[in-house]
Amino acid sequence: MKKVLLAAALLGASVSAQAVAPGGPGCGWGNLIFEGKSGMPVHLLATIVNGTSGNATFGMTSGTNGCDTSGALTYSGESLLSMNGVLEEVAQDMATGEGEALTALSVSIGVSGDDRAYFNSVMHENFASIFPRQDVSAGEVMQRITAVMQNDQKLAKYV
Amino acid sequence: MRAALLCVLVLFCSTVAQARDLEQLAQQPRWQALLHINPGATLRDRQRSYVDDADFFLAADGAANPVSELAATVEALEPEASPARCRFPARYRFVAEALGWRDTEPFAHCAEYLEWRGAVHAKRAVLVFPASYLNSPSSMFGHTLLRLDQGDDGAVWLSWAINFGAVTTEQDNSLFYIYRGLAGGYPGRFNLVPYVQKIQQYSNMESRDIWEYTLKLDQSQIDWMIDHLWELRDINFDYYFFDENCSFRLLELIQVARPHGGLLDELRFAELPVNTVRALEQRGLVTERHYRPSKEVELAALSDRLDDQEQRLARRLAADPAVAESDAFQSRPPRRQAMMARTAYSYVRFVNRKAARTEDIAGRSFALLTLVNRLPSVEDPELPDKAPPESGHGSQMLAASGGQRGSDDFGEVSYRLTYHDLLDNRRGFLDGAQIQGLGITLRSTESGAARLEELDLVSIRSLSPRGRFSKPLSWYVEGGLERAWAGRRRLTRYVQGGAGGSWRSGPWQPYLLASVRAENNSDFGPLITPGGGAEAGMLYHAGRWQWQLSSAGHYFSNDVYRHRSTLAVQYALAREHGLRASLEREGWRGDGETEFKVQWRWYFD
Numbered sequence: 001m002k003k004v005l006l007a008a009a010l011l012g013a014s015v016s017a018q019a020v021a022p023g024g025p026g027c028g029w030g031n032l033i034f035e036g037k038s039g040m041p042v043h044l045l046a047t048i049v050n051g052t053s054g055n056a057t058f059g060m061t062s063g064t065n066g067c068d069t070s071g072a073l074t075y076s077g078e079s080l081l082s083m084n085g086v087l088e089e090v091a092q093d094m095a096t097g098e099g100e101a102l103t104a105l106s107v108s109i110g111v112s113g114d115d116r117a118y119f120n121s122v123m124h125e126n127f128a129s130i131f132p133r134q135d136v137s138a139g140e141v142m143q144r145i146t147a148v149m150q151n152d153q154k155l156a157k158y159v
Numbered sequence: 160m161r162a163a164l165l166c167v168l169v170l171f172c173s174t175v176a177q178a179r180d181l182e183q184l185a186q187q188p189r190w191q192a193l194l195h196i197n198p199g200a201t202l203r204d205r206q207r208s209y210v211d212d213a214d215f216f217l218a219a220d221g222a223a224n225p226v227s228e229l230a231a232t233v234e235a236l237e238p239e240a241s242p243a244r245c246r247f248p249a250r251y252r253f254v255a256e257a258l259g260w261r262d263t264e265p266f267a268h269c270a271e272y273l274e275w276r277g278a279v280h281a282k283r284a285v286l287v288f289p290a291s292y293l294n295s296p297s298s299m300f301g302h303t304l305l306r307l308d309q310g311d312d313g314a315v316w317l318s319w320a321i322n323f324g325a326v327t328t329e330q331d332n333s334l335f336y337i338y339r340g341l342a343g344g345y346p347g348r349f350n351l352v353p354y355v356q357k358i359q360q361y362s363n364m365e366s367r368d369i370w371e372y373t374l375k376l377d378q379s380q381i382d383w384m385i386d387h388l389w390e391l392r393d394i395n396f397d398y399y400f401f402d403e404n405c406s407f408r409l410l411e412l413i414q415v416a417r418p419h420g421g422l423l424d425e426l427r428f429a430e431l432p433v434n435t436v437r438a439l440e441q442r443g444l445v446t447e448r449h450y451r452p453s454k455e456v457e458l459a460a461l462s463d464r465l466d467d468q469e470q471r472l473a474r475r476l477a478a479d480p481a482v483a484e485s486d487a488f489q490s491r492p493p494r495r496q497a498m499m500a501r502t503a504y505s506y507v508r509f510v511n512r513k514a515a516r517t518e519d520i521a522g523r524s525f526a527l528l529t530l531v532n533r534l535p536s537v538e539d540p541e542l543p544d545k546a547p548p549e550s551g552h553g554s555q556m557l558a559a560s561g562g563q564r565g566s567d568d569f570g571e572v573s574y575r576l577t578y579h580d581l582l583d584n585r586r587g588f589l590d591g592a593q594i595q596g597l598g599i600t601l602r603s604t605e606s607g608a609a610r611l612e613e614l615d616l617v618s619i620r621s622l623s624p625r626g627r628f629s630k631p632l633s634w635y636v637e638g639g640l641e642r643a644w645a646g647r648r649r650l651t652r653y654v655q656g657g658a659g660g661s662w663r664s665g666p667w668q669p670y671l672l673a674s675v676r677a678e679n680n681s682d683f684g685p686l687i688t689p690g691g692g693a694e695a696g697m698l699y700h701a702g703r704w705q706w707q708l709s710s711a712g713h714y715f716s717n718d719v720y721r722h723r724s725t726l727a728v729q730y731a732l733a734r735e736h737g738l739r740a741s742l743e744r745e746g747w748r749g750d751g752e753t754e755f756k757v758q759w760r761w762y763f764d
Contacts, residue, residue, distance in 0.1 A: 086316075086355060088524070092504070095532040104316030104355075116313075127532040134518075134525035 087138050091131050097124035109149075110158055122152055181233070184257050185226040188418035193250055193387060194225055195411055200423040201402045209403065209411070211346070212395040217243065233258070245269035248276075249386035249415070272389060279319055279351065279388075281307035284381050284416075286372040286409070286445070287320070287354075288436055289361040290548050291589065292453070301432040301548065303406045306354050306371065307385070318354040321388060323347055323408040325398040347398030347408070349391045358451070363512055366455035370547055372436060373447035380416035387415045406435040413439075420444070431577075434764055436549040452542050455629060458509050460540040461502040462628050469499050470627050477503040477510075480526035497534035503527050506628050551587025552735055552762035554578050556598075562756030564604075571612065571758075573600040581620060581698060582705045582739060583760070584731035590700045591622035591661060591668060593635075611650065614640040622670050622698070624663035633670055634658040644721060644747045645682035652679045655713075657694060668698040676713050683717055690715035692722075703731040721747045735762045 086101060093099030098120050106119045123130065123145070130144045149155040184190060191198065195209040208215075208222040215221075217235050221228035235243035236251050237260075244251050244265055251265055266272060285306040305321040308314075325345035361367040376384070397403065407430040410422050420442060439445050452460070462470055469491070476482045476499060483489075488496060504527040511520045558573040575598035579588050598615035618637035625631060636656035643651050657674025672694045677687050696709030705728070712722035727741035737760040744753050 086359075088508075091528055095528040096501070097536050100313065100316050103313040107314040107317060124532070124536075128529065131525070131528070134521045 087141065090141075091127075093120075094123045094127045094130065097121065105145075109145075111155070115154060115158075118154060122148065122155060181229055182226050185229040187257075189253055189383075189415070190225060190229060192411065192414040192418045193253060193390075194221070194228060195396075196225060198423050200425070201407070203399075203403070209396055210394060211397050215390075215394050229254075240268045245272045247390050248272060249383060249390055252383070252386060275389065276385070279307065279385055280309065281319070281381050281385065282310035282378065283308040284374045284376045284384065285318075286374055286436065286439060287357070288370040288372070288432055288548065289357075289365075289367045290370060291592065292365055292367045303409055303432040303435055304357065305409055305412065307381070316353075316355045316358075320352050320354040320357045321349060321409075321412070322352065322357070323349050323396075323405045326395075345398045346395035347403070348393065348395060349388060349408070351388070362451060362453045363508075366453040368453050368456060368545065369451040370436075371449040371451060372439065372445045373449075374413070374439065375444050375446050376413075376416050384412055384416045387412070402430050404430055406430045406432045410435060410438070413444075417444075431554055433548050433551070434554070437764070440549060448547060450542075450545060450547070454505070454509055454512070456542065457540075458502070458505045458628055459626075460542050461498070461505050462626075464540050465495075465498060465502060469495060470502075473499040473502040473506065474627060476500065476527070477506045477523070480523055480530065483530050493535050494537055497531065497537045500527055500530045500534055501537065502628075504531060509629070546587045548587045550734070552579075552584045552737075553764040554762075555764065556583075556760055556762050558758050558760040560756050560758035562754060564754040565752050567604045567606060569602050569604040571600055571602045571756075573598065573613075573758075575599075575615070580618070581622070582707055582727055582729040584703075584729070584734065584737050584762070585700060585705055586731070586734065591620075591624065591633075591670075591698065593618065593620035595619075598639075611640065612642055622661040622668065624661050624668060626663070632658055633661040633672060635672065635674075643678075643680075644745060644752075645680045645719070647682075649680045649682060653677065659694075666699050666701040668700065669696070670698070671695050674711070674713070676715075678715070683715070683719070685717070688715050688717055688719075690719075705729045719747070721745070729760075736760070737762075 089099070089101035090105055093102035102120055102123060103116065106116050111119045126148045130141060130148060132144075146159050149159045197204045197207060197209055199205055206223075210216075210222065216228055216231075218224065218227040218231035221231065232243075232247065232250050233254055235241060236247065236254055239262065245268070248266060248269075254260070255262070255265065285308060287304045287306050289302050291301050304323075306315070307319040307321065309317055325347050358369070361369055396408065410430075414420065414422050422438060422442065436445075462473065465473060472482065472488055472491075476488065480503075483496075483500070488499070491499070504524065507520065507523055507527060514520060554577050556573070556575040558571075558575075560571040560573070562569055562571075575595060577596045578594050580593045580595055581591065595615055595618040598613070598618075599611070600613040601609050602612035603609035615637070616639040618635075618639070620635040620637075622633045622635075623631040634657065636654075638654035640650055640652050642648050643653075645651065653676055655674055655676035657672040659670065659672035661668060661670035674692055674694055676690045676692065678690065679687050690713040692711065692713035694709060694711035696707060699706035707725065707727045710722065710724040712720070714720050723743065723745045725741060725743045727739065729737050729739040731737050739758040739760060741756050741758075742753070743756075744751055746752075
């Protein structure tokens with residue numbers, strides 16, 4: 001159960017955070033990380049000096065433009081899947097059956113190396129039930145993944 | 160009395176001995192690395208710390224005096240539960256090891272540090288090099304960062320990225336700030352972000368390939384680096400684009416891990432990220448290399464395995480997923496359908512990579528993924544075999560040439576500070592990309608002494624091919640001094656630039672650009688004479704060969720017309736040597752001159 005909580009935190013949807021509705025209006029499917037100022041000079045500057053705007057983050061906070069993840073984060077790879085665009089990468093990996101985003105998800109859930117290929121195939125088969133709509137939230141996705149795993153003999157032990 | 164004297168002597172001697180010990184200890188490479196003392200690697204701040212932040216030092220003269228900083232550090236770290244321990248865990252480790260302190264839990268009172276350290280740990284360190292991309296000259300030198308892997312090979316999405324960059328503010332949206340960025344006007348800081356953000360930024364948003372180099376660092380060395388990283392939290396360095404940049408600072412971090420590695424022994428005027436990779440490789444610090452293609456490269460690989468009709472279908476499918484129900488689509492075998500669906504999805508994501516979320520984009524993405532999921536799984540397409548950037552030619556160049564112009568023989572020497580033109584040896588570079596800075600050519604002829612033929616301040620070209628799935632703009636901008644016809648051959652000062660399109664079919668890359676030019680020379684009446692024109696050309700890239708046929712013409716506001724046609728070829732003799740031949744015809748109203756030239760080009764760092 002602890003692992004699932006961790007994974008839920010990874011998805012930006014810990015149990016406590018669900019009360020405040022994870023995500024936000026700009027969060028979720030189809031969203032992307034690039035927000036803020038645009039324009040040639042600012043882009044050039046950013047590329048030249050490899051700049052970061054505002055305070056440099058130090059693993060304490062993370063850029064989750066559009067996604068409100070307050071209350072859900074701890075220090076670690078926490079915000080990974082709640083970050084814009086990542087939910088989508090997970091969806092893409094599930095649709096095709098493999099990929100780095102899916103691997104990161106299985107590692108964070110605690111799926112052992114031997115079971116990862118199997119985990120991938122189960123996720124692939126259940127894509128339609130895990131992602132039922134285009135506006136599904138990260139929290140919902142995590143709940144559905146948990147449900148799928150609970151119903152699977154081999155994967156139930158991880159939840 | 161005698162006893163008292165002896166006692167004083169012993170005390171005095173032990174103090175002197177202690178001071179001498181400290182002096183020796185402060186000379187140790189690791190202490191110097193922990194303080195970021197410049198060992199002579201760059202011109203500014205030699206034998207001083209690079210850190211420009213009083214918060215980093217415990218002694219008043221700490222930035223310039225490693226001994227007094229060490230003394231102040233020992234004093235501050237010694238008491239149990241000292242707050243300084245929580246700020247300087249790597250310094251503590253250094254001092255404790257050197258002086259034999261045996262505190263089993265020296266950081267027990269440092270909750271924040273312990274929590275951070277619990278989250279930030281690594282079994283492997285990887286140097287990450289997002290290579291340059293067409294259409295953004297500022298990226299052409301590349302960038303480097305460090306990645307910390309928690310151990311699992313496939314789970315790099317859970318890794319941390321250590322990044323050194325300038326801290327700019329939201330208002331900094333003008334060209335002045337670019338100058339500031341180059342000249343050290345911004346503070347630079349280390350930051351630590353999830354690596355996945357960097358993948359998103361470079362591979363998705365900016366279409367840059369990423370090269371990843373696993374470093375030969377053991378657990379203890381990696382721990383030194385992470386502990387020290389904590390000491391650099393919110394600490395300012397001045398950021399200089401050319402030498403004290405992202406790559407240089409990373410070398411300093413690695414220096415903390417391996418203080419005897421000799422990474423900073425040589426003086427450098429500019430630190431190119433690609434040279435950082437080379438420096439690490441030459442010292443045997445790189446054990447493995449991994450290529451992470453950009454989303455654009457992936458899309459190209461996906462679409463390349465479709466035939467022409469399938470590509471059209473994929474485009475239509477991307478615009479309207481209902482095309483999947485059409486006879487044209489359904490009549491294809493399921494595996495081909497799957498390939499088209501993958502391509503269409505990838506295309507929608509690519510085209511909208513910088514767009515805000517809309518119901519339309521989200522809906523199409525979702526429908527296409529559902530389609531992909533429903534169709535049989537197909538293997539990923541094979542990616543083009545790309546030469547890594549560090550296998551490319553050196554960044555500086557010297558050239559010697561001989562030729563004939565009209566009936567006059569000439570000899571030339573050229574030097575270029577940086578970096579690559581369209582015909583230079585192509586291994587490790589992008590076809591169609593050019594970035595040159597500070598090139599100078601001196602020519603001596605039979606009839607006259609050596610004189611300046613050309614001074615290239617900057618010359619950037621980005622000819623990126625347009626295809627069915629990607630429609631980038633091609634453009635160029637350049638400026639400097641060159642000899643051109645104005646009554647006679649004169650030195651002219653000019654800036655010119657243009658934009659247009661480029662296409663690619665196999666080794667052939669045609670391009671067409673409209674251009675404008677502003678020129679100043681001693682013959683033209685107005686101080687600055689503007690002109691407009693066009694350029695058309697064809698590049699041929701294959702193996703060691705690069706060809707270019709081009710023709711450009713400009714018509715000026717004072718009714719002067721001038722054009723120049725060139726056929727040039729370069730053969731890569733070796734990585735650092737190239738042989739180039741060119742035939743050029745420069746024409747103006749009623750007359751013209753022809754020049755033939757053979758050139759040997761030697762690249763070096």
